[in-house]
Amino acid sequence: MIRLDDVTLSYKGRSGEVTALRNTSIDVKRGEFAAVVGPSGCGKSTLMKLVTGLIRPTSGTVSVEGQIVTGPVKVAGMAFQNANMLPWRTVLDNVMLPLEIVQPHRSRFRAEKAAYRTRALDLLGVVGLRDFADRFPWEMSGGMQQRASLCRSLIHEPALLMLDEPFAALDAFTREELWAVLRDLWQRLGFTVVLVTHDLREAAFLADTIHVMSARPGRIVESRSVDFPRPRPLEVCYEPAFTDLVHQLRGKIAEVRQA
Ligand code: ADP
DSSP states (O other): OOOEEEEEEEETTEEEEEEEEEEEEEEEOOOOOEEOOOSSSSHHHHHHHHHHHHHOEEEEEEETTTOOSSSSSTTTEEEEESSSTTSOOOHHHHHHHHHHHHHTTHTTTTTTTHHHHHHHHHHHHHOGGGGGSSSSSSSOOHHHHHHHHHHHTTTTOSSEEEEESSTTTOOOOHHHHHHHHHHHHHHHHOOEEEEEEOOOOOOOHEEEEEEEEEEBOOOOEEEEEOOOOOSSSGGGSSSHHHHOOOOOOHHHHHHHOOO
């Protein structure tokens, strides 16, 4: 689904050049749940921008679905730390927004509105928000807004979901609830995920593969597969094998921060 082959990305600014990624390679299979963890400033967001085609590599190649990325990638949905709901639209209208923008839905939107509305309500049902469809974002908690934001990023049925620290602003309980929501959406819809996170427990609970990045200039220094059986209950986070994995990842990150 995704291949970065020996990618280097340097930002050129007034104060000189910053190399955010150097000679980075990564592979993500179709349907895989991949997590990327690493110290702050190591280039995680840069990696997301490369995959979605918002920026182009200085050298090396980025491909998605076997095609070299040369501009914004249409098969990707995205969600960020901030839910970024439009305050003047109801939750349902926020969720339907991509259908008004992204082709081929945009041309069909008027004719297919009733079917799209049903699709949005079904998706809101999966995340437990069906009864809140007519509320405005400011009437809901941060966790509820982030659930709606996940629905909005999936409404056009993207093959690839790119998540940049989507749960970082939530309290610990809400965050774990949202892990389960994301797990269920992924299992039901079968898209490919790249999740950038600081939270090693989050990566270990959700991912099939965890890629650890070095400090800047970022590079994948370790890729680990996570073999806890699925479906994974939240209780897995309290098992010794889980705690061991998180400890090992923490050790690796401490090592790369000092290197
Ligand atoms: P992360 O998401 O891991 O915190 P980023 O990918 O945002 O890291 O940034 C990696 C490095 O590149 C950081 O040192 C950051 O300051 C720098 N950087 C990011 N975007 C730009 C930009 N547009 N211009 C110059 N430097 C940038």
